[in-house]
Amino acid sequence: MDLGQFGISAVPLHNSPYGPLLPEHLAGSNKGKVAIVKGAAQGIGKKIAEALANSGANVAIVDLKDGSETKTACESFNVKAACYSCDVTDVERMRTVVEDIEKVLGPIDILVKNAGMNRGRPICMDTFEGYWRCFEVNYKSVMNCIFAVLPGMRERKSGTIISMASRAGTHDCPLALGYTDSKTAIIRATASIQGELEMDGLGETIQMFSLHPGGVPTALGSCKYILTRSYNYPMVNQWPPVPGSEEGLQYQSAGFPADVAQRYPEAEKTMKQFLTYLRTDPGLCAMTCAYLATGRGKQLRGMYLDVRQDIGRVAARGRSALQKAGLYSLKMDFIEDYANEV
């Protein structure tokens, strides 16, 4: 990874919820809706479940790990919550889980596919099975759930589907195969399926988004919280506690296997530096999900959004202007005089 390839925004990015994304502005805005959050036992997914609960949605927590902490946190917002233990790549199990959720909580209005993993291995040091597992956790899990919930949303002409992509899906990422390509697939599939919804006149009512959650210090990001740090919504505006400080966080290169670090020591150094850039509050992505689920971001449907960019500023450009310029979507550029001809 070459950190030099990343630009620096001239407009400061948000790193915690702001304006329309503040919890008090979203409280109750998804009242009575039913949401599934896949990968909600910890990290960003846990905060997404809580943000949806704060917005009044009943939440199904799907994870391989125990989601009971998330369930308790959701219930504190006086909504229903239920946990489902499930490997999100297991198509049959996922179908059963969706059926159970619909029986217990009702038809699904909001799907957030958040579960994800990274291996941090180059292809020459990986197996196909290891690589493919990563691709499936990140991408198959998106599509199996879309196939399970979209028909119902189409019948009811209503729904929001949010899939966690990553900035890694927008550029080439050596040492992250399985991650970078699955995230690209998510961005492309989101836009393509939204296009199909538009063809059926359902674009205004069913909206899909792919998101970059910012650089969030989580287990996946190879960061550990020092547990003395409080991390509740009333605190969000104090994140990070002192801008630029390391307080509250420990960085480690757990996501970078020792044998890979030995073969590519420069890459490990870069990764360590990269980890110190991870300073986005998971609540920012969480509140963005709650906001999008209300339908307030429908101008941006089908697009890839970096949640750190001000959603009002982006939407103010207007849907057709964004589309005409090919912004917030994947594209390939060519030298002058060549076009992407049919």
Ligand SMILES: NC(=O)c1ccc[n+]([C@@H]2O[C@H](COP(=O)([O-])OP(=O)(O)OC[C@H]3O[C@@H](n4cnc5c(N)ncnc54)[C@H](O)[C@@H]3O)[C@@H](O)[C@H]2O)c1
């Ligand atoms: N942390 C970041 O900076 C960052 C940046 C870009 C994108 N993302 C994306 O955000 C999402 C959440 O990441 P996070 O940082 O909170 O990671 P995390 O590792 O803290 O959480 C991931 C969750 O997914 C669950 N999960 C993983 N595999 C699963 C499976 N097969 N079945 C069911 N559940 C499974 C885990 O148990 C965990 O609860 C991921 O899709 C990740 O790629 C994160």
